[in-house]
Amino acid sequence: MFTFNPAFEAPTGSPIRELFKYLTQPGMISFAGGYPASDLFDREGLDAAAARASQQPTLCLQYGPTDGLAVLKEQLAHLMARRGTPCTPQELLVTTGSQQGFDLLLRVMVAPGDVVLVEQPAYPATLQALKLQEADVVTIPVDQDGLNVDALAALLESGTPRRAPKLLYTVPTFANPTGATLSLERRMALLKLAARYRFLIVEDDPYGDLRFSGAALPSLLALSEQVPGSRDWVVHFSSLSKIVAPGLRVGWMLAHAEILRRCVVAKQTVDLCSSPWTQAIAAAYLASGALERHLPRIVEAYAVKCRTLCDALDAQLAEHIAFHRPSGGMFVWARLKGGQNATDYLRACIERNVMFVPGAAFYKDNIDPAALRLSFAAPGVADIETGVRRMKQALELI
Amino acid sequence: MFTFNPAFEAPTGSPIRELFKYLTQPGMISFAGGYPASDLFDREGLDAAAARASQQPTLCLQYGPTDGLAVLKEQLAHLMARRGTPCTPQELLVTTGSQQGFDLLLRVMVAPGDVVLVEQPAYPATLQALKLQEADVVTIPVDQDGLNVDALAALLESGTPRRAPKLLYTVPTFANPTGATLSLERRMALLKLAARYRFLIVEDDPYGDLRFSGAALPSLLALSEQVPGSRDWVVHFSSLSKIVAPGLRVGWMLAHAEILRRCVVAKQTVDLCSSPWTQAIAAAYLASGALERHLPRIVEAYAVKCRTLCDALDAQLAEHIAFHRPSGGMFVWARLKGGQNATDYLRACIERNVMFVPGAAFYKDNIDPAALRLSFAAPGVADIETGVRRMKQALELI
Numbered sequence: 001m002f003t004f005n006p007a008f009e010a011p012t013g014s015p016i017r018e019l020f021k022y023l024t025q026p027g028m029i030s031f032a033g034g035y036p037a038s039d040l041f042d043r044e045g046l047d048a049a050a051a052r053a054s055q056q057p058t059l060c061l062q063y064g065p066t067d068g069l070a071v072l073k074e075q076l077a078h079l080m081a082r083r084g085t086p087c088t089p090q091e092l093l094v095t096t097g098s099q100q101g102f103d104l105l106l107r108v109m110v111a112p113g114d115v116v117l118v119e120q121p122a123y124p125a126t127l128q129a130l131k132l133q134e135a136d137v138v139t140i141p142v143d144q145d146g147l148n149v150d151a152l153a154a155l156l157e158s159g160t161p162r163r164a165p166k167l168l169y170t171v172p173t174f175a176n177p178t179g180a181t182l183s184l185e186r187r188m189a190l191l192k193l194a195a196r197y198r199f200l201i202v203e204d205d206p207y208g209d210l211r212f213s214g215a216a217l218p219s220l221l222a223l224s225e226q227v228p229g230s231r232d233w234v235v236h237f238s239s240l241s242k243i244v245a246p247g248l249r250v251g252w253m254l255a256h257a258e259i260l261r262r263c264v265v266a267k268q269t270v271d272l273c274s275s276p277w278t279q280a281i282a283a284a285y286l287a288s289g290a291l292e293r294h295l296p297r298i299v300e301a302y303a304v305k306c307r308t309l310c311d312a313l314d315a316q317l318a319e320h321i322a323f324h325r326p327s328g329g330m331f332v333w334a335r336l337k338g339g340q341n342a343t344d345y346l347r348a349c350i351e352r353n354v355m356f357v358p359g360a361a362f363y364k365d366n367i368d369p370a371a372l373r374l375s376f377a378a379p380g381v382a383d384i385e386t387g388v389r390r391m392k393q394a395l396e397l398i
Numbered sequence: 399m400f401t402f403n404p405a406f407e408a409p410t411g412s413p414i415r416e417l418f419k420y421l422t423q424p425g426m427i428s429f430a431g432g433y434p435a436s437d438l439f440d441r442e443g444l445d446a447a448a449a450r451a452s453q454q455p456t457l458c459l460q461y462g463p464t465d466g467l468a469v470l471k472e473q474l475a476h477l478m479a480r481r482g483t484p485c486t487p488q489e490l491l492v493t494t495g496s497q498q499g500f501d502l503l504l505r506v507m508v509a510p511g512d513v514v515l516v517e518q519p520a521y522p523a524t525l526q527a528l529k530l531q532e533a534d535v536v537t538i539p540v541d542q543d544g545l546n547v548d549a550l551a552a553l554l555e556s557g558t559p560r561r562a563p564k565l566l567y568t569v570p571t572f573a574n575p576t577g578a579t580l581s582l583e584r585r586m587a588l589l590k591l592a593a594r595y596r597f598l599i600v601e602d603d604p605y606g607d608l609r610f611s612g613a614a615l616p617s618l619l620a621l622s623e624q625v626p627g628s629r630d631w632v633v634h635f636s637s638l639s640k641i642v643a644p645g646l647r648v649g650w651m652l653a654h655a656e657i658l659r660r661c662v663v664a665k666q667t668v669d670l671c672s673s674p675w676t677q678a679i680a681a682a683y684l685a686s687g688a689l690e691r692h693l694p695r696i697v698e699a700y701a702v703k704c705r706t707l708c709d710a711l712d713a714q715l716a717e718h719i720a721f722h723r724p725s726g727g728m729f730v731w732a733r734l735k736g737g738q739n740a741t742d743y744l745r746a747c748i749e750r751n752v753m754f755v756p757g758a759a760f761y762k763d764n765i766d767p768a769a770l771r772l773s774f775a776a777p778g779v780a781d782i783e784t785g786v787r788r789m790k791q792a793l794e795l796i
Contacts, residue, residue, distance in 0.1 A: 001630065001656070002507070002598075002654070002656060002657060003507070003564070004506055004507055004660060005505065005506060005507060005508070005509050006509075008505070008506045008507075008660045008663070008664070011659075011660055011663040012663075013662070013663050013666060014666050017464070017666070035460060035461055036460075038455075038456040038459070038460050041455060041456075041459045041460075043455050043459075046455075046459065047452060050448065050452065054445060054448065057436075057439060057441050057444075058436040058439075060643075060645050061436070061439045061441075061444065061643035061644070061645040061646075062433060062434075062436050062439075062643070062644060062645055063433055063639075063644040063645070064645070066415070096494055096669040096672070096673075097669050097670055099667070099668070099669055099670050100668060100669045103667055103668050103669075107403065107406070107530070108402055108403060108406045109400070109401070109402055109403060109406075110403070111403050111404075125666065125667055125670070128666065128667050129667035132505070132663075132664065132667055166401070200400075232399065241461075245458075245459035245460070246459070246460060246461040246670075247458050247459040247460055247461070247462070247673060247674045247675045248459075248673065248675065249669065249670075249671070249672065249673040256400070258399070258400060259400060261409075262402060262406045262409055264411070265406070265409040265410075265411050265530075266406070266530065268411060268412050268415070268523065268526065269497070269501055269523055269526050269527035269530055270497070270498060270501050270668070271494040271495050271497055271498045271501075271647065271669070272495055272497050272523070272644075272647075273647070274494070274647065275494075275645060275646065275647040275673045275675075275676050276645045277645045277646065277673075277675075277676055277679075278673050278675055278676060281675075
């Protein structure tokens with residue numbers, strides 16, 4: 001009866017969100033969601049921040065500037081400086097989660113049929129946003145050192161795709177879903193390619209602070225200072241969702257002024273402004289120094305959970321499941337060595353009251369049906385061990 | 399250096415937001431913004447609601463469902479029932495302000511070149527959203543009884559525009575900027591037209607609860623029950639921004655399930671979910687009954703401000719400015735009788751430390767250069783009287 005835009009004629013929702021219904025199954029242990037652990041939220045610090053924010057009721061309750069509250073932008077600039085990428089508040093746009101930043105960028109820059117490069121496997125909401133924007137998505141393979149920059153270089157050199165790519169999306173540090181981190185060498189090479197072929201690198205960095213081991217690598221944004229001509233081609237997204245709380249819906253983006261200015265215009269019609277109330281809470285939280293106190297606690301907790309999961313997989317399932325130990329983030333990317341279909345395996349696992357996300361959700365093409373993503377962030381340590389035992393039992397069902 | 403999408407090549411921001419810089423001029427009295435009065439926010443009620451919400455930290459801090467928190471949707475369904483439009487929570491989508499609802503609807507339904515009908519003068523962010531979506535906007539004139547439905551009928555009957563319109567946007571109750579309310583007769587006629595010509599009526603209703611005088615008219619959504627075939631063609635937006643606080647960024651939409659489902663899919667990629675924290679606060683606020691206690695207070699306060707403004711205009715400027723007394727909302731739409739240009743007049747007013755929005759901001763075409771919008775919501779009563787005196791003095795400058 002209604003005529004919808006082509007991309008919305010028969011839309012499919014998030015394949016991960018489709019799994020939510022099983023979460024309520026009694027006793028379910030889930031490695032599925034990309035959610036941070038609720039019991040690790042800094043409730044005390046956030047309550048204190050909320051109390052401080054409420055002392056400025058007009059700031060919290062009234063409309064705010066489209067680009068974000070000045071008090072928050074100042075704190076985010078400090079945070080970026082601590083991460084090795086000093087910037088001014090004017091270079092930042094506060095978004096309703098970093099998801100919004102990517103969406104704004106697509107609106108401003110990507111028309112139907114435009115070529116967009118995406119690492120693969122990739123964050124499903126990225127693939128979905130590109131599909132709804134009717135972009136021509138070209139996937140670039142990923143290995144344990146992140147995006148295969150040689151494959152990208154070969155592609156660009158070969159002159160395919162025919163249209164010059166507009167942008168490339170990557171999570172270079174502790175990627176979702178692979179947990180992989182792009183090596184320094186590849187980072188430099190990627191920046192050179194962006195400068196040479198003039199495409200935007202979209203560096204999505206929600207997990208970078210969650211490092212368990214090894215030395216921190218500079219972000220693409222930080223490294224761009226060293227690669228002539230590359231700085232303007234980096235758009236950087238980050239978020240408080242994984243390190244503070246997703247419920248704040250506070251993300252931010254850094255981009256060339258010409259891009260940022262247009263994203264602000266787009267945001268005026270998209271939601272006028274992100275909630276000034278949660279922005280004020282986030283600003284008070286960051287200003288209090290609570291994040292510096294909180295981060296080591298969650299990094300330690302996630303490190304223990306990650307080790308628990310990987311040790312259990314090694315102990316119980318080494319014959320059946322291959323994986324790489326990530327050095328940070330929230331995800332272990334694994335593969336059924338026997339080549340079984342991970343969706344069949346998930347069905348068996350749900351019967352045993354354990355869940356994960358089949359890898360297919362992270363592919364646009366060339367799906368590896370044996371791949372699967374395990375998130376160790378949300379479940380407790382004991383549940384992680386129990387969950388892996390159940391996964392072993394479930395293997396017998398397929 | 400970058401290639402932007404056509405709509406973003408040379409974007410212009412909100413003409414109203416461009417005026418913000420003058421707001422900081424010392425002693426400025428502003429009739430410009432569409433902001434609710436900060437001193438009328440129910441701080442006590444909202445503090446209590448925030449305290450209650452914080453007792454469910456996981457609900458506030460974790461990701462929430464894309465369609466909105468169940469506790470909030472339940473309260474919004476009660477609110478809609480009190481407004482004469484009972485609905486189930488499943489029929490509602492919570493949005494980041496109602497601005498987001500319109501944007502989601504455009505994404506799902508309006509392709510570049512699609513015909514969209516808009517009352518004129520109209521809310522500028524609506525015109526801007528349609529421009530960025532590259533819709534073919536056809537304006538329908540408005541008088542003191544709201545949208546001129548006869549003109550619309552004539553247009554539709556004449557077979558222009560050539561393409562069937564996808565939707566029609568209207569604020570039928572206490573419109574922005576005109577303050578006009580669509581008569582009952584016109585409401586019925588409009589619903590019949592929608593059913594006959596099969597276009598969506600987008601009923602934007604942020605101000606409906608702010609009635610100072612006269613009997614409430616049923617919404618288009620409510621009336622659609624009486625007009626066969628029209629119910630499916632009404633999409634209804636509302637918001638807590640004008641009656642509680644914009645900083646919550648809580649709006650909602652009601653639409654046919656086939657439309658709503660697609661808007662949820664769009665929202666997954668737009669911001670995943672609106673802030674569950676402010677949703678939980680809004681739910682606690684509504685559940686406490688605070689809105690029913692608060693509404694009469696703000697309605698009375700805005701009624702006094704509106705009367706003050708209209709009385710002062712009558713007393714000081716009757717010879718020079720024509721206007722209609724609105725029976726609710728936040729706006730008085732006025733016209734310089736001498737046909738002077740309102741933008742020139744604004745310049746003179748800014749020199750005298752008083753501001754309004756020139757009417758041009760509310761037009762896509764056929765601009766009335768002598769029109770202007772005055773909002774009485776934000777300034778205090780004494781400032782309203784002073785502001786009108788200054789407007790009189792400024793008249794001598796042009």
